[in-house]
Amino acid sequence: MTNELKLNQTVSVPQNKAPKKKKRIASLDKKKARAGWFFILPFLIGFVAVYLPIIFDSIKYSFSRIKIVSGEGFTIENVGFANYNEALFVNPDFVKTLVTGLKELAFDIPAIILFSLFMAVLLNQKMAGRAVFRAIFFIPVILSTGLMETINAANAVEEMMENESIADGTGESAAAQIVSAIDIEQLFSNMKVGTELVGYVVQMINDIYDIVNRSGVQMLIFLAGLQSISPAIYESCQMDGATGWETFWKITFPMISPMILVNAVYTIIDSFTTDSNTVMKFIANQYTATNGQEVSSAMAWMYFLIVILIVAIFAAIFSAFVFYQRKD
Amino acid sequence: MNAQESMAPKIKKETKNKIKVEFERTPLKERLKAKFINTAFIGNVVWYLFRFILLVGIAYIVLFPFYSKIAGSFMSKEDFVDVTVMLIPKHFSLDIYKFILLENNYFQAFGNTLLLAGSTALIQTFICCLIAYGLAKFKFKGAKLIFGAVILTMVVPHQTLQLSLFMHFRFFDVFGILGFLSGNASVGNVEWLNNILASINIFGDGGTSKLLQGLVADGGINLNNTFWPLIVLSLTGLAFKNGLYIFLLRQFFRGVPDELEESAYIDGSGTFRTFIQIILPLSIPMMITVFLFAFSWQWTDDFYTKLFFTTTKTVLMPDVVAIPKSLETNYAGQNLYYPAIRNTCGLLIMLPLIIMYLFCQKFLVQGIERSGLTAD
Numbered sequence: 001m002t003n004e005l006k007l008n009q010t011v012s013v014p015q016n017k018a019p020k021k022k023k024r025i026a027s028l029d030k031k032k033a034r035a036g037w038f039f040i041l042p043f044l045i046g047f048v049a050v051y052l053p054i055i056f057d058s059i060k061y062s063f064s065r066i067k068i069v070s071g072e073g074f075t076i077e078n079v080g081f082a083n084y085n086e087a088l089f090v091n092p093d094f095v096k097t098l099v100t101g102l103k104e105l106a107f108d109i110p111a112i113i114l115f116s117l118f119m120a121v122l123l124n125q126k127m128a129g130r131a132v133f134r135a136i137f138f139i140p141v142i143l144s145t146g147l148m149e150t151i152n153a154a155n156a157v158e159e160m161m162e163n164e165s166i167a168d169g170t171g172e173s174a175a176a177q178i179v180s181a182i183d184i185e186q187l188f189s190n191m192k193v194g195t196e197l198v199g200y201v202v203q204m205i206n207d208i209y210d211i212v213n214r215s216g217v218q219m220l221i222f223l224a225g226l227q228s229i230s231p232a233i234y235e236s237c238q239m240d241g242a243t244g245w246e247t248f249w250k251i252t253f254p255m256i257s258p259m260i261l262v263n264a265v266y267t268i269i270d271s272f273t274t275d276s277n278t279v280m281k282f283i284a285n286q287y288t289a290t291n292g293q294e295v296s297s298a299m300a301w302m303y304f305l306i307v308i309l310i311v312a313i314f315a316a317i318f319s320a321f322v323f324y325q326r327k328d
Numbered sequence: 329m330n331a332q333e334s335m336a337p338k339i340k341k342e343t344k345n346k347i348k349v350e351f352e353r354t355p356l357k358e359r360l361k362a363k364f365i366n367t368a369f370i371g372n373v374v375w376y377l378f379r380f381i382l383l384v385g386i387a388y389i390v391l392f393p394f395y396s397k398i399a400g401s402f403m404s405k406e407d408f409v410d411v412t413v414m415l416i417p418k419h420f421s422l423d424i425y426k427f428i429l430l431e432n433n434y435f436q437a438f439g440n441t442l443l444l445a446g447s448t449a450l451i452q453t454f455i456c457c458l459i460a461y462g463l464a465k466f467k468f469k470g471a472k473l474i475f476g477a478v479i480l481t482m483v484v485p486h487q488t489l490q491l492s493l494f495m496h497f498r499f500f501d502v503f504g505i506l507g508f509l510s511g512n513a514s515v516g517n518v519e520w521l522n523n524i525l526a527s528i529n530i531f532g533d534g535g536t537s538k539l540l541q542g543l544v545a546d547g548g549i550n551l552n553n554t555f556w557p558l559i560v561l562s563l564t565g566l567a568f569k570n571g572l573y574i575f576l577l578r579q580f581f582r583g584v585p586d587e588l589e590e591s592a593y594i595d596g597s598g599t600f601r602t603f604i605q606i607i608l609p610l611s612i613p614m615m616i617t618v619f620l621f622a623f624s625w626q627w628t629d630d631f632y633t634k635l636f637f638t639t640t641k642t643v644l645m646p647d648v649v650a651i652p653k654s655l656e657t658n659y660a661g662q663n664l665y666y667p668a669i670r671n672t673c674g675l676l677i678m679l680p681l682i683i684m685y686l687f688c689q690k691f692l693v694q695g696i697e698r699s700g701l702t703a704d
Contacts, residue, residue, distance in 0.1 A: 032466055035599035039462025040474055042455050043574075046564020047477055050496070055484070057492035119386070122379060135689045136387045142620065142685050143678055147628040151649060151674045155667035212389055217572070220692070266572075273485035280485065293491045304484060311483070 062297035083298035093282065094299055101279035102306070105271060108211075111204050112267050113260060116215035120222030121252065141216030149274070214271065218263045225259035226252070254323040261322050265311055272307050279303055397675055400668035401425065408664040424672045427652035434676060437643045441627060442680075444555055444644065449622035451562040452570060453615055459565050460577030461603055465589070475578075482571025486631060494635055497557040498550055557636045558626075568625055568632065573618045580614045581607070616691040624681045649673045 037044075062084070065077045087094050123134055204211065229252065237247050271277060283303070286296040341348040353359075363369070396415060404421035407413040428434060463475050486493070551557050561567040565574065584607065592602040608615070626632075630646040637644060651669055 029467075032599070033468035036462050036466025036468045036471065038600070039458050039466065039603075042563060043459045043474070043478065043565040046561075046566050047481070050560065050564055051481060051566050054489050054492045054496050057495060058489050061491055061495075122383065125379075127376070127379070131690070133383050133387060135685075136390055138689065138692055139390055139685065142624045142681055143628070145625055145628050147630045147646060147649065147677060148674055150630055150646075151670050154649075155670055208386075209389055209393070212386060269483050287490060297491055300485065300490075308483065 058297055059301065061294050062301050065294055083295050084302065086295050087299045087302065091286075091295070097279055097282045098303065098306070101272070101277060101282075101303075102310075104278060105268065105307075105310075107200070107203065108214075108271050109264060109267050111207070111211050112215045112218060112271070113263055115211050116218035116263065117222055117256070117260070119215070120219050120226055121248070123219070124223060124226045137212075137219060138216055140213040141220070144213045214267075214274075217270070218267060221263055221266070222256065222259055225256050229255045257322045258324060261315065261318050264318065265315060268307065268311050268314070272303070397668075397671040401672035401675055403668065405665060408668065424655065424669055425676070427654045428648070428669070428673055428676060431652040431654060432648045432650055432673070433643045434648055437645050437648045438680075440642055441645045444558065445623050445626040447555070448558050448562045448567065448626050449619050451559065452565070452567055452573065452622045453619045455563060455565045456570055456573040456577055456618060457608065457611070457615065458603075460574045461581050461607060463574070464578045464581035465584075465586075478565075478571050478574050481566055482569070482575070486568070490635060493557075494552070497560075497636060498552050500551045500556075552636050553639050553641060558632060567622075568629060569621070573621065577611070577614060577618065580611060584610060613691045616688055620684070620688050620692060623684070627681055628677065645677050648677060 063078060063080060065079050065082075119137065123130065123137065233251055233255075234247065237251055242250065272279070274280065283296045283299050286299060287293055338350045339347065340350050399415045399417060401424055402420055402422070403413065403417040404419040404423060407418050410418060412418075459478070463471060463478070551560075558567065562570075588606055588610075589602050592606050593599075597605070627645065633644045633646050649670055650673070651666055655665075655669060
């Protein structure tokens with residue numbers, strides 16, 4: 001009897017609970033979703049409890065004056081757009097620095113992207129000593145940040161003074177320069193190409209040290225992207241008799257184009273937030289001036305908005321040309 | 329008949345396993361000619377040479393500054409005014425090293441920075457793995473929003489937040505809870521409520537703890553000049569470039585096949601245990617990469633250390649960069665001598681990183697290569 005009853009029940013379970021089963025699946029998904037929230041919990045707490053207040057405060061400070069009252073902490077007085085006004089119209093250098101900084105950005109980004117893509121393609125080829133070259137090229141990622149930049153900047157000032165003092169002499173201390181710019185200009189002037197292009201290339205070669213130093217992470221990202229292209233595609237390309245040049249433009253370039261977008265955005269962000277950036281240096285200097293803390297906050301926010309706008313426009317335009325391989 | 333026989337290979341020697349045959353070959357000279365003198369081969373050679381020279385040249389650009397710094401660090405004062413001394417020191421001396429190590433608190437700074445960078449890098453690596461795994465493998469509402477927030481933390485330059493970061497950790501408090509508990513909260517001009525709020529104080533007069541005394545007096549804990557600001561930022565995945573780590577790790581975890589976790593779930597493992605026992609061991613090269621980045625960027629950081637460490641009580645790496653008193657000079661070569669001293673400070677700071685890099689660099693490429701980065 002009991003057995004039969006049980007049997008009946010077990011048999012009838014799937015029919016009766018069919019809608020419930022669906023619910024069960026949903027609840028499993030929910031469980032997984034809950035686990036997801038658990039994993040991102042540290043960030044969520046930090047973002048809400050630490051980061052948002054900091055951002056909010058920073059925006060608030062850019063609209064106010066802070067007075068430190070001895071013994072009582074500080075008072076904040078709302079002054080409206082006075083700080084922005086001062087940054088834009090009173091401060092003689094801010095707008096000028098902003099324009100130069102953005103010009104530098106326009107120069108740097110294509111140079112870094114081109115260079116890192118080129119180097120990644122080279123370092124991806126099989127050759128003797130590849131590991132050694134890779135190790136050398138990634139040194140700057142680790143070593144030329146923060147403190148080293150500060151040291152270089154401090155040295156540059158003194159070395160410039162030294163150069164000025166012996167400029168009429170032998171000029172031996174300019175030996176640090178790798179190639180003389182005049183040589184390159186002569187080389188290119190014979191080639192009958194536009195002067196803008198010549199200027200660009202000359203500047204690129206003169207800044208090569210800077211560019212090499214700043215394209216480490218980009219190189220890594222490109223390398224990773226190149227590694228993920230299936231070798232079968234290259235093989236079939238070779239079978240069809242494509243040359244290396246054609247393979248690069250028809251296969252490598254489209255496949256790597258998402259990485260170009262990622263790298264471009266990363267480079268824009270990275271190069272406008274480094275300490276060696278012209279505008280950043282200017283803002284950091286302002287920090288120590290009278291009322292500078294609030295004015296520099298205002299400047300930093302304006303600069304930030306401009307660059308976000310640039311990133312957004314760039315990403316919107318470029319993402320139209322990006323090729324995504326359809327995944328099955 | 330005869331001709332055919334002569335064309336057929338002649339057997340010279342035959343054993344059980346081997347057979348030696350003689351047949352007519354094209355002469356060696358012509359074979360070599362066919363192999364080496366054609367456009368494809370020459371093109372290849374030219375390309376190899378070009379590539380090699382290019383790589384060596386760029387390697388030179390990367391390495392030359394290090395060489396000139398090392399050379400400068402062994403020079404004595406006289407070498408800096410001597411025009412004939414370029415890259416090889418004439419008067420070899422270890423003075424610069426000696427005085428930096430003796431007078432700039434190098435070893436103290438080394439210990440402190442090791443503790444700071446080591447702890448924050450470990451925390452950052454683990455926390456970023458957690459967050460990235462959560463974002464990569466779980467589908468829940470708002471995941472995209474959270475990822476957007478991660479990108480936002482990467483995008484907002486830290487200089488923008490300089491002042492508020494300092495203020496936040498000078499008067500550290502979470503939503504005014506600590507202020508409320510210590511009787512420093514106030515609600516506008518409602519006096520009776522303010523009186524009640526002021527009477528709440530679970531900390532008393534703060535006792536012997538300096539932190540608590542500061543809390544009662546200022547309405548916030550002064551965390552500056554301690555490791556806590558950086559540890560709090562690391563624990564919440566907000567420290568320097570953590571957005572980048574989360575991005576890289578997220579891409580890596582997306583490449584890990586779902587079947588691995590599914591089989592673990594079927595075997596009765598929970599999500600967290602699966603993460604610790606299955607996913608983390610898989611991602612060791614990537615984790616080493618992130619650790620390497622986090623450690624060395626914290627090691628050479630001077631923005632956060634200068635911001636949060638306002639007194640000289642805790643000696644950290646940025647404090648090492650100074651001209652030692654015994655080396656101060658009004659000598660003619662000062663403008664070249666001081667940079668050389670600073671460069672030597674830089675070399676001493678970088679030395680542990682270089683050693684670490686030599687051991688870890690193979691993971692750096694490996695980790696990234698295996699990540700199968702895709703941009704979608």
